[in-house]
Each structure stands twice: as C-alpha cells, then as structure tokens.
Amino acid sequence: MKDHKFQLIRIGVGASGASVRYTGETDKSYRRIRGIFVALPEPILEYGATLSLKVGGVDVFDDDHDVRLLTCGQGVAPNQKFFLFEEYIEASGNAFEGRFRDAGIQGATYPYEAKIFLWLVNEQES
Amino acid sequence: MNGIRRLNKTIEVYRPLQVVPIDFRFPGDVSACFGLQATVVGRFPVDRPVIPAFGEYSLEFEGKKIHPVNFIVPWVSQEVFSDATQHRPDLLPLAVQVGTSRMITGFYHDLDRQRLDAPPRTSDLQEEPVFQPYSVRFTFHCYRA
Numbered sequence: 001m002k003d004h005k006f007q008l009i010r011i012g013v014g015a016s017g018a019s020v021r022y023t024g025e026t027d028k029s030y031r032r033i034r035g036i037f038v039a040l041p042e043p044i045l046e047y048g049a050t051l052s053l054k055v056g057g058v059d060v061f062d063d064d065h066d067v068r069l070l071t072c073g074q075g076v077a078p079n080q081k082f083f084l085f086e087e088y089i090e091a092s093g094n095a096f097e098g099r100f101r102d103a104g105i106q107g108a109t110y111p112y113e114a115k116i117f118l119w120l121v122n123e124q125e126s
Numbered sequence: 127m128n129g130i131r132r133l134n135k136t137i138e139v140y141r142p143l144q145v146v147p148i149d150f151r152f153p154g155d156v157s158a159c160f161g162l163q164a165t166v167v168g169r170f171p172v173d174r175p176v177i178p179a180f181g182e183y184s185l186e187f188e189g190k191k192i193h194p195v196n197f198i199v200p201w202v203s204q205e206v207f208s209d210a211t212q213h214r215p216d217l218l219p220l221a222v223q224v225g226t227s228r229m230i231t232g233f234y235h236d237l238d239r240q241r242l243d244a245p246p247r248t249s250d251l252q253e254e255p256v257f258q259p260y261s262v263r264f265t266f267h268c269y270r271a
Contacts, residue, residue, distance in 0.1 A: 069265060
C-alpha cells in the first residue's frame with residue numbers, strides 16, 4: 001500500500017518581480033494533501049515572495065500568502081519542513097492552481113527555480 | 127469542519143515611528159478566526175540577525191467589541207539566520223467568532239528599530255541611516271462558515 005508521496009511542482013522564475021502562474025493535478029493514487037513546503041535557492045529570495053494556491057477551485061492560500069510561512073531552514077528535519085494542513089484537502093487527482101510572485105529583491109540571482117512540494121497521504125478523513 | 131481560509135492583509139510603513147491604521151472586513155464565508163501570523167517584509171542594513179520587537183500591533187474584531195490582540199512583530203534576517211533553525215513564524219492562537227459586523231480595526235506602530243539597530247557609524251563623514259519603507263503582512267487563519 002502506498003501511503004506517502006512528495007509531489008514536486010517546479011516553477012521557473014525568469015526575472016526580478018516575475019509573477020508565474022502554475023497549474024497541475026495531484027497524484028490520483030493519494031487521497032489527501034497533508035502539507036506543503038516551498039524551497040527557494042537563496043534565503044534572500046524569501047523576503048516578500050508570495051504564493052497562492054487553490055485546490056479543486058477552493059482557496060487554500062489567498063493571494064499575498066508569504067512564502068516564509070511555508071518554508072524553513074536547511075537544518076530542519078525533512079518531516080518537519082512542511083506546513084501541515086489542519087483541514088482535509090482532497091487530493092485524488094484534484095486540479096490545483098496558483099501563482100508565485102517574486103518580490104524583486106536586489107542582489108538575487110535570476111533565473112531560478114522555485115520548488116513546491118505537496119505531501120500526499122492515503123489516510124482517511126478523521 | 128467546512129474548511130479553512132487563510133486571509134492576508136498587507137500594510138505599508140513609510141516613516142519611522144509611523145502608526146498605520148488597520149481597517150478591513152472579513153468576507154462572508156468566514157465564521158471564526160483561530161489564529162494570526164504577522165511578518166515584517168523588508169530588508170534592512172541592521173547589525174543583528176533578529177530584532178524581536180520591530181513593531182507592535184493591536185487588533186479589534188466585530189466593530190471594536192472584541193479586543194484579543196496586542197502583540198509585537200519581530201524582524202528576521204533570512205541570510206544571517208542560522209540554517210539549523212526553523213524560521214517559520216508561529217501562529218498566535220485566537221478564538222474569535224465572526225458575527226454580523228466582520229470588521230477588523232486596529233493599528234501597527236513602527237518602533238524605530240531601523241535607526242536604533244543600525245550599524246555603528248565609523249566616522250563623522252558617514253551619513254545617517256535612511257529609513258527603508260517596508261510592509262507588514264497579517265495572515266488570518268479562519269474557519270469557513
């Protein structure tokens with residue numbers, strides 16, 4: 001039985017201040033989105049970067065949701081890196097969409113790739 | 127539970143010691159607010175990796191009937207902060223039922239830490255530090271109705 005999957009979403013950010021829309025579908029073999037973690041290549045990029053997320057048409061993160069609330073330092077254990085959802089968010093092949101906004105910080109290197117990890121699990125709704 | 131909605135409200139600070147009023151309304155599908163996070167968005171030439179009390183804020187709910195929050199906002203340097211330390215700001219727990227008013231009012235107050243924590247001047251010719259405008263982002267974690 002497959003119980004966990006960490007689904008990767010890659011977002012290419014080409015220029016300072018870019019706003020990049022992303023879409024996709026969760027893996028249909030998993031029932032629930034348990035958590036999310038956003039990884040940026042440089043800590044400096046975390047200043048003011050935002051991410052929005054909708055799953056199945058329902059807002060999970062509003063516009064302007066700070067990436068710093070969804071990330072953490074390199075030394076944190078992998079299982080503690082994730083922002084955990086208290087609510088039940090259906091995965092099961094559900095469509096997701098959102099937008100990543102770069103804050104245009106001076107001194108950052110472009111282009112870069114932002115990585116979003118969705119933690120998918122097969123647990124039932126409690 | 128009908129789900130959770132995370133709402134963001136961003137304010138701008140342009141001057142040292144500025145008091146910025148906060149005044150907005152929750153959308154109709156919100157029934158309760160169970161948590162709040164506040165983060166300073168900006169990069170400053172200060173000589174400390176963390177300033178625990180960069181600003182302070184006060185929030186009232188339901189048209190000033192409920193006044194649950196008076197708190198401080200830290201500033202954290204993302205570059206200098208230890209890689210081994212998790213820097214996700216914690217959730218400040220609230221338990222506010224959202225009624226008919228839906229109004230949130232209050233203020234944010236800059237505590238002038240950019241000047242107070244600026245690196246020491248090495249000569250009289252060096253210019254005084256210039257205030258860098260910044261944002262403060264409030265994230266309200268709410269239950270849907």
